[in-house]
Amino acid sequence: ETGVTQSPTHLIKTRGQQVTLRCSSQSGHNTVSWYQQALGQGPQFIFQYYREEENGRGNFPPRFSGLQFPNYSSELNVNALELDDSALYLCASSRQGEETQYFGPGTRLLVL
Amino acid sequence: GIQVEQSPPDLILQEGANSTLRCNFSDSVNNLQWFHQNPWGQLINLFYIPSGTKQNGRLSATTVATERYSLLYISSSQTTDSGVYFCAVLSGGSNYKLTFGKGTLLTVNP
Numbered sequence: 001e002t003g004v005t006q007s008p009t010h011l012i013k014t015r016g017q018q019v020t021l022r023c024s025s026q027s028g029h030n031t032v033s034w035y036q037q038a039l040g041q042g043p044q045f046i047f048q049y050y051r052e053e054e055n056g057r058g059n060f061p062p063r064f065s066g067l068q069f070p071n072y073s074s075e076l077n078v079n080a081l082e083l084d085d086s087a088l089y090l091c092a093s094s095r096q097g098e099e100t101q102y103f104g105p106g107t108r109l110l111v112l
Numbered sequence: 113g114i115q116v117e118q119s120p121p122d123l124i125l126q127e128g129a130n131s132t133l134r135c136n137f138s139d140s141v142n143n144l145q146w147f148h149q150n151p152w153g154q155l156i157n158l159f160y161i162p163s164g165t166k167q168n169g170r171l172s173a174t175t176v177a178t179e180r181y182s183l184l185y186i187s188s189s190q191t192t193d194s195g196v197y198f199c200a201v202l203s204g205g206s207n208y209k210l211t212f213g214k215g216t217l218l219t220v221n222p
Binding site for chain 1: 142147154156200210211213
């Protein structure tokens with residue numbers, strides 16, 4: 001069984017730029033959730049995708065957007081990067097209707 | 113929204129010692145998970161435990177849903193147990209948004 005994978009592992013951007021992070025869900029999973037983890041904090045829910053549509057959203061501005069593809073993989077896009085966007089971005093997959101989420105290794109984003 | 117509090121925030125042990133980590137939550141929950149985050153950032157599932165007691169090797173967990181807390185027990189700790197332990201809950205009408213505590217940073221010294 002293939003686990004959740006994310007790319008890239010690390011990324012450095014400058015303020016104002018745009019970034020795309022990618023996630024492949026665990027085999028058999030059709031739902032993908034994205035979380036942001038700032039240094040020293042617990043992960044914060046950004047949004048979830050199911051059947052290629054946003055299924056719920058946390059308290060993040062519209063410049064955080066996402067996509068889910070027919071193979072259940074997903075992208076997180078962040079526009080107009082700010083210094084505070086520097087964080088570990090985690091993707092989690094699950095089966096719709098099942099509550100256990102499984103996390104990928106994350107992408108570390110540094111905004112300068 | 114629901115509040116999740118973990119204690120202690122930091123814990124330092126000698127190898128072989130036992131420990132108890134606590135998670136308190138402010139409302140009824142549909143799901144509770146314990147995770148271990150290793151030094152590279154990977155969140156590893158330990159337990160899915162909305163109620164009751166489960167054991168997996170040296171680790172066990174108990175959730176008392178009516179009293180809104182969960183405990184994670186680590187026995188005979190090893191240096192590889194070091195890292196941050198998170199409790200996360202699903203609550204209310206949400207079946208997708210995990211709310212995490214701030215974690216407990218465990219350091220196990222040889």
